[in-house]
Amino acid sequence: MSALRILVPVKRVIDYAVKPRVNKAQTAVETAGVKHSMNPFDELSIEESVRIREKKSFAGGVDSIIAFSCGPPKAQDVLRTAMAMGADRSIHVEVKDGEEVEPLGIAKLLKAVVEKENINMVMCGKQAIDGDEGQTGQMLAGLLGWGQATQASKVSFEGDKGVVVEKEVDGGTEIVKSQLPIVITTDLRLNEPRYASLPNIMKAKKKKIDKMTAEDLGVDLKRRLKTIKVIEPPPRQGGGKVEDVDGMIAKLKELGAL
């Protein structure tokens, strides 16, 4: 029986509470001087991995939890957070500031790491809240030929290999059963991520971050999609307020909504 070796990809994104602004040149969203934090779905992945270890829910135990991030030097901040939450060590694939790697490129990097580190479970967020693509986990599973369970709201184990995942689908949930190795993507209802405590933040500073490049892993990150432009969505005109319920009904009729 082999223990779990979990890989958790995390992404540094603009904080979810910040309203993003498009830059003047309409080429991208303004990121300079904007608060960044760990992608919320990735926090769920770290939390779930740590809980599997703490609750001993997998009979073989958890051998290691490795956090991974591909991004600019500042991506190390989110790796430190991940380690303060309970990841054992980290891998950072550094790219230049402002260089955005596509999901397919990330999936290829992850595949190389999975093979290098002999990983048997990847716990991935269902999507990053900047690109909103929702592709990386599925792409990785495809490249590896592994099973996948997306938008997980519950993960449990059967014996020393079986994984049972409840997934969020349109209109409810669906349950699938698979064998290790597997790629799981996490959804909001999976758990409630912990806050990193101060002592753990201090301890995380001593944990190791392996730095490497895409070349080290033998991956070509050439982009396939070119961003032509980025614009603000057309603003909605707040139509002002009405005094009472009758006013509301009248206005809705006037607008043709009733």
Place this chain on the structure above:
Amino acid sequence: MIPRSTISVLRQARTQLRPRGPTSVPSFSALSRLLSSLAVLEQRDGKLNHGSLGAVTAAQKLGGSITGFVAGGNIKAVAEEAAKVSGIEKIVAVDNAAYDKGLPENFALLLVENIKKGGFTHVIVGHTAFGKSLMPRVAALLDVQQISDITAIENENTFVRPIYAGNAIATVESSDDIKLITIRGTAFAAAEAEGGSASIEDGVDPKAESTTEWVGENLAKSDRPDLATAGKVVSGGRGLKSKEEFDRIMLPLADALGAAVGASRAAVDSGYADNSLQVGQTGKVVAPQLYLCAGISGAIQHLAGMKDSKVIAAINKDPDAPIFQVADVGLVGDLFDKVPELTEKLKQQ
């Protein structure tokens, strides 16, 4: 990789024909013979999911020939239903019960084989739970960067999609030979289910085993219209305070309007409403004629799911709630008074 080379030859031919600069959709009609789209259609228990016909509409906007794809056990009836859909020339059907649940492990390989065989330039599926779990896997197997959740098509290579929870709109151009696209359902209406007469042929079936097994499902049953496609939606938030109040206040209003019921994440997390009712970045994206919400402050993650609604009406006791910045009709007041009053007055009409 025979289809790949074929495509690149066609691609060269197309580049020569194409005028420089941005082109409008109609000018593609001359090139349409070279462009061929595969619309992946969903089925459930031997019935075609009409919501998935948005993929056909998107394919029509691209121009070119359109092939529909269906797979599952006893697929004949579904294929016949799909053959009647307006605009489709051919249906490729694979009859094998192993594909009934749309498990991506075997469905992705099935699709890859049929894409290669058909030499399609575009593959389109709805950005639904099925499309979301399946399409990236197909993309990885074909070594293509997928384009997710598009809301518009500028030309055969260029697509528009919202990013940052709809706070920005990006236009992206793909350099891949095959375009794999998932479409936002609210941006592409379903194609007409009648009027077509497509031929039906059997697709290739690689008969791959799935490494995952479908165990069961737990779907919320409702007699009200489907949230994602309803013309009217009433939605409640944390302001409802409990599940009992949510049901007592919101459901009669929904029935008075013939509307679907939605909820904010706060309401779902607090257990007031079922998870499947969540509207927002992480839930459903809706764009009804009327979106009427009560007790919802209007966080950006929620707005991402509803701000394309035609008319937005809001009832909230906080006059400074952000929801009033987007609402066409705002009423400041206690929802426990105002919503029942509204329900009564709507019923009398």
